[in-house]
Amino acid sequence: MTQTSPPGWHPDPGHTGIGPLHERWWDGNRWTDHLRVPPAAVRRRRMRVGAGITVGAVVLAAVGGGLFLLSDRSGDPKRDAATGPSAAPSGAPGGGGREGGGRGEDGVPGQGRPQVEDGYATDLLSGIGLPVPDGWKGQSGIGGAGVTTGEYPCPGDTSEQCVRGGVFSMPAKSLKLDTTTAKATAAQDISANAEESYGEKIYGGITSHEQLKSEPVTVAGRQGYLVRWKVVTKNGDNGYVQSLAFPSPRSEDTMIVVRSGFDIDPKAPPLSVMDDITKGIKAASGARSGPGTTV
Incomplete structure (x- = not known):
């Protein structure tokens, strides 16, 4: 100019x-x-998140919790x-x-x-970093962040690429969730997370689910709540999905949702990695954090 x-x-x-x-x-x-x-x-379009998210959707911008790739x-x-x-x-x-x-x-x-930090996918708006396990890909973004691994042809549509495991953060308000408490947010989000991860044509829909966890946690120094399901699909692999909600380290008034989805398959990461990522979430460098940073 x-x-x-x-x-x-x-x-x-x-x-x-x-x-x-x-x-x-x-x-x-x-x-x-x-x-x-x-x-x-x-783009005002819905984006599948969790293990069933297509790779193309990871790098496209979406209003509802989408990722904006950030260059250094x-x-x-x-x-x-x-x-x-x-x-x-x-x-x-x-x-x-x-x-x-x-x-x-x-x-x-x-x-x-x-700041964007090595070894973390940074959600700039929410002020958190998701740890990137060895061999995984991390995407930092203005309106969300994500880590993924293990691409393969989606079982319901082989022209699309799915991932064996994925963890994605986004502001709860973008999903129009109840943000009165972390428990209310996580409990409301889990069914949508499951459907968008393992429902629709990609997996033929979910035939049943089992709740594995529903408990309070401390994440990035904030008191949060997580709900975890095991889902059974009509086509392809079954999966684990988890919705984790907690206030942003930057602002108590901003609720964050972290959605996780792992295939249940020998080629997929073990469920323990979901726990490791949850425990490793931290306040991003330059963002405030409350007392304590572990789950």
């Missing part, structure tokens, strides 16, 4: 070509730290030029319009963005 260019949203000059292109606010003199997903790029732009001179938020007119970030409200780059009032 030139010094004569008017303030407004423009393609992010620091984009590396990895992940979706965001828009950055130009205040008329410099690039600010305010980012947004271009309105035309927002440290050292990029164009990115570094955005040294901090600046005043913006109404309708711009930090102004009084629809886009604003004094929010930081990730939309959280008054807080900077947590």
